Amino acid sequence: MSQVLPVEITEEVKQSFINYAMSVIVNRALPDVRDGLKPVQRRILFAMYQEGLLPGRKHSKSAGVVGEVIKKYHPHGDQAVYDAMVRLAQEWNLRYPLIDGQGNFGSVDGDPAAAYRYTEARLSPIALELLRDIDKDTVDFVENFDGTAEEPTVLPAGFPNLLANGSTGIAVGMATSIPPHNLGELINALAAMIDDPEITLDGVMQHLPGPDFPTGGRLNRVGLKRAYETGKGSLRLRARVRTEERGGRRMLVVTEIPYQVNKASLISQIASLVRAKKLEDISGLRDESDRQGMRIVIELKRGANPDVVLNQLFKQTNLQTSFTINMLAIVNGEPRVLPLLAMMRAYLDHRREVVVRRTRFDLKKAEDRAHVLEGLLIALDHLDEVIALIRASRDGAEAKAGLMERFALSEVQAQAILDMRLQRLTGLEREKLQAEYRELQETIAYLRAILADETRLWGVVKDELLAIREKFADERRTLITEFAEGFNPEDLIEDEPMVITMTAAGFLKRTPLEDYRAQGRGGMGAKAGRTKDEDEATRVFVAQMHDDLLFFTNRGRVYREKVFELPEAQRTARGTHVKSFLPLEEGEEIKALLSLRSLTDPGYFVFATRKGVVKKTAIRDYQNLNASGLIAINLIEGDDLVDVRIAGSGAEVVMATRGGKAIRFPLDEVRATGRASQGVRGIRLKEGDEVVSLIVVPKDWEGDLLAISSHGYGKRTPLEEYPLQGRGGQGVITFKLNEKVGHLAALLAVDGDEDLLVLSRGGLAIRTRVRTISQYSRPTSGVKVMNLASGDEIASAFVIKPHD
Template sequence: MSQVLPVEITDEVKQSFINYAMSVIVDRALPDVRDGLKPVQRRILYGAYQDGVLPNRKHVKSAKIVGEVMGKFHPHGDAAIYDTLVRMAQPWNLRYPLIDGQGNFGSLDGDPPAAQRYTEARLSPVGLELLQDLDKETVPFVPNYDGTQTQPEVLPAAFPNLLANGSAGIAVGMATSLPPHNLGEVVEALLQMIDNPSLTLEEVMRVLPGPDFPTGGKLSRRGIKEAYATGRGSLKVRARVRHEEKNGRPMLVFTEIPYQVNKADLIAQIAGLVRNKVIEDIAALRDESDRQGLRIAVELKRGANPQVVLNKLYKHSRLQTSFTVNLLAIVKGEPRVLTLLELMRHYLDHRREVVQRRTQFELRKALERAHILEGLLVALDHIDAVIALIRGSQDAAEARRGLMERFSLSEVQAQAILDMRLQRLVGLERSKLEEEYRSLTEEIARLRAILEDEQRLWQVVKDELLAIKQKYADPRRTQITEFEEGFSPEDLVEDEPMVITLTAQGFIKRTPLEAYRAQGRGGVGAQAGKTREEDEAISVFVASMHDTLLVFTSRGRVYAEKVRELPEASRQARGTHVVSLLPLQEGEEVAALLSVRELDQEGYFVFATRNGLIKKTAIREYQNLTSAGLIAINLLENDALVGVAIAQENDEVMLATQSGQAIRFALSEVRATGRASQGVTGIRFKEGRADRVVSLVVLKGEEGEVLAVGSQGYGKRTPISEYPRQGRGGMGVITFNTNEKVGHLAALLWVRGNEDLLVLSKRGIAIRTKVAEIARYGRATSGVRVMSLAEGDELASAFVVAPQDEA
């Protein structure tokens, strides 16, 4: 009579789930640390081996292999077995394929393989290496699922499969992701570990620097050591690119893509980026892959910056991916996360055990054969007596007993004599037996020496690893290099020159320099921005998109804003008020602008005020500049900041006033002070004249010229040599002859003569003209017309555009 036992449902579910999880972990999803194979992979290889589907024989239908494996060893569906077989044959998935496939086995585009009844397969040479010596009792055998046959618990694995091919699998609550490596490098590392068991990871990485993916690509060195040391990590892999040109257009050609990236999906992803205007500089996208190899051509628009487009592709597409490293494998029936050194050690221990067991097997077989040969040789030495004894015996059993008693032979030897063919009595056959016996004696001595000497045992392991390397090693495919894994915003923006304009009421904008086409000297210019009647333009200068804009205010503070983050607007647009960009306080206005690449550099910020003061402070004192701003200079009441420039200790400076005076002196005369200081007198004004400083100029010795521009659009160039060096605090010399026609001095600039001059009027009209077209005149002159101004308008600002900044 059946009995019903009460069971706590939570305990039953817990136990059942644990049993299921362990079954998935140990018997399905994770590789064994010794041969690097999951059970289904091992069964496929063993099934093919057992059926004689070897590399030197013809291919057989994949369905035949699948059927044999399913019927004898793997109690699961044929689809799972075939999918595994297909992956073991795909050279873009396995660094060293274990199956040699014939037919459609899929593609890098993700195309499915043909049905198993159409494809053919056999063991690859590398796959056979995993099975070598399987018949020499090298590994334990266990019953198959129905107990009718046995199968190997693990393969002998003369080929270091787990390290060379890697593995991937998802179990219950855990996953493995072991990257593939270059066989030659793996063997070298293993040989070093045999010679030096206390080998360090640093020493290993000198010969095994990192993974080597079957699809090549570029691998960032960052993170490799940590992954090897801890068993977990993340590595960045990039496509390999070549820069070409077609019909005058730049072209990016990708010849290798990251491991396990589907090519067709990648191309569709890039097309989507173009369609959604994430990347706008791509003109055409083509898959030009053929039998010669992979080739994805990305044709760019004329004038596009290939590096910026490439950075965007790396950032937004799978041309750059992360490979997760999780060195998880089955060790003695349990899942364990291992370090690289532990993986190597477990494999070597396995190979040592295989070699030892094989040697013991071969020694036993050799001893058994030698024993038989000894009996045969005894019989040949007494052949007449042996023949007489056999002829006189009633049956085989009596003859066997007689031989054993008469010649002190064992049963095996006696039986071998009875089985001996008469042709063995020929003299030549006797010589062969004696030679075979001598060879066996030497072989027995060799095998015993291996088993008795640990060093000789390891030497055999080394020799076999070297043989594997010589047969299958190939050049590294993945380049290990240094590259930034992430991208700064600058990497995704072309470093092009931008014109930054500012109005008196604080409206600011950036416009590409190419929007300001060069005009001849004396032109009327073009609208550079709409201004209200009560507003006027006060400043214009050119900065790079990768620069940081420093905004100095009327209260002596400085704020930072990335040029790329300024609102871009057309020449005619008004711009955005600076208050919406920076946390200016009430009543605080922009006094001066300056662009820099970085604040961690040698040199000084030099400040000039309206009342003639000058100050210098080390640039590095502003390294901690944040969005909240910093004190830049202490301004006296009724004074204002006029200009800020970057200079070095050996430079000279010039201060120019509205009345046309200028003074030149060495910057070394100005003592460096902290941020919260006022400065010292740089120039004095003539008594009784209302005057103010309008420009600060940094000079590099006698090189170049000084360009003076008046408020009514007149200008000239004057050699620096005409300006005498004076001490700080003087009144200077005349540099521009001011009068009602030419107006007052609006700007003084240092030029070499090969630049462009960008000038801006208070009504927002701008003109860009060649500096070389402006005539040279002496100091006490007004020059020639540079810009024709409308009635009531006057020049507000001027900036020199260096030749390399031109669009």
């Protein structure tokens, strides 16, 4: 009669989940430290061995193998078994494949294997070493899931498969990731451990310098020793790339890729970055791989620096990856993270046990045979008497008993005499039996010596490993080296001046300064950038290639990019949209740009907003600036950022307005505040007026302020004509405005030796010497600096220092 027991659901769920987790951990996802195999892998290999699918024999349909595994050993899905079988045959996944597959078993491009009804397989030669001596009671067997057959709990493992082929797997709450190694190096290290059981990790690494991946590549040794010491770590892998030249053009040729990287996905990844203009120096990409090996060709534009492009590829693509090490394996039925030495010792202990059990098996077999031969030889020594005794017996039982009593034989010996064929009674057969007996005595002595002498026992383990090394060892594929992950491409890039241009629609470019030719005052200018309707150039300045370019947005955030990382374009090109390389949110726009050598420099950022607010914040407050940006200033609703400048202690600030007013005051009147602050009033504005320029100059500076109007008029006025006032006033007149000259477009600080670069909203630019622009007093309009087409006006202006 059934009985219903009430239980707490929380306890039932907890216990059931623990049972499930342990089942997955021990019986499915993690390898055994001894043979390096997961249960499904072990069952596949054993089933193929039982079916006689040995090296040198004919391949057999994979469907048959899968069926045999499911039928006898692994009551799970057929596709799961086949997937595990396929991986054992893939030379780009296993350093030493355990299955010799025939047919389509997938590719490094990620192509799936053909269905199991099409492919065929057999054991590879090295897989046979995992199974060798399995019939000699070397490992324990258990009943299968339905009690109809037996399967091994572990394989004899003639070579260290776990470290040679590595393993990856995800269980419940834990995962394993063990890298593959070179078999020859690994066996050398194991031999050294046998010779010196107290060997250190440094001693082992003299023989085993590090992992050896099936796809080759380059491995950074940084962090490797620590990973071996603890069983956990992370390693950097890089593709192996060489530079070639064809037809005057350089190209990068990838011949080896990092382990577990999909070649087709890698090529697609590079192509996507090229289309997004994040890799601007690449002109072509193709896959020339064939049966001879891998060859991915990346063609470079003329003048491109291969080292810079390569390191951009390492940074942005899977040409450089990380391999996580977590050396988790099943030890005595429990999951454990093992350092390298412990994992090697566990394997050697397993091999010692296998050799002991095999030796005992062989010894018993030899002793049993010798025992039989002793009886046969006794019978031959008394042949006439034996024959007479047998002839006189009524039946076999009486004959056996008589032989045992007369010659003191065992039942086994007596039965062997009775079973002996008459031809064995010849003299020649007697000699063969005596020779066999002598050989058996030698074998027995040898086997007993192995079991009696620990040194000799370990010598057998070592000799067998060395024999496998001679048979299967190959050359190392992965180059272990040290490469600076913090490679600075600035070392390879000339620090030349560039003109940074951004349009109202957010298109950005950098153009060599030399592309802008100097002209006389009043010229029409050269075409500076292609614009479309309602897309006008709004930000232009000069920066060095090695500078950090800081992007300040309308939402008060700041982002950073290196100038050399920006897309380069010709003077007449539109450029690339800023959202393609900055993580701007919806509605976020760039309002100010600033170039800087280092965010650890002393000094301050000085901010000016359209509504007359000024703010001062230490540069070092922004040194944690990363790709996601930081808050730069807290703007009040309806206000916008006009400009940001760099200043030191004692500097003076000039703020100029669209209505032709300017105020000059000491920066010390502005208290330094944090990044997220709002700032204080810098200039009091009349209704409808707004700030257009921010100037920061050193104390006692004796230069001029150069004013440019929207209709192209300009002048220079000595700074001393602008009285030093208190912060927050209305300022003084700096430009006489009327319909002819327009409104004030920009106010700049100049020494007189610079060039002036003026850009119109229509995309025209002119570069002229500052000294050609005459000096005038504050309440004047100046002279024509740039002729504009009807409807066009000045967008911005900036000075180019003499060293530029």
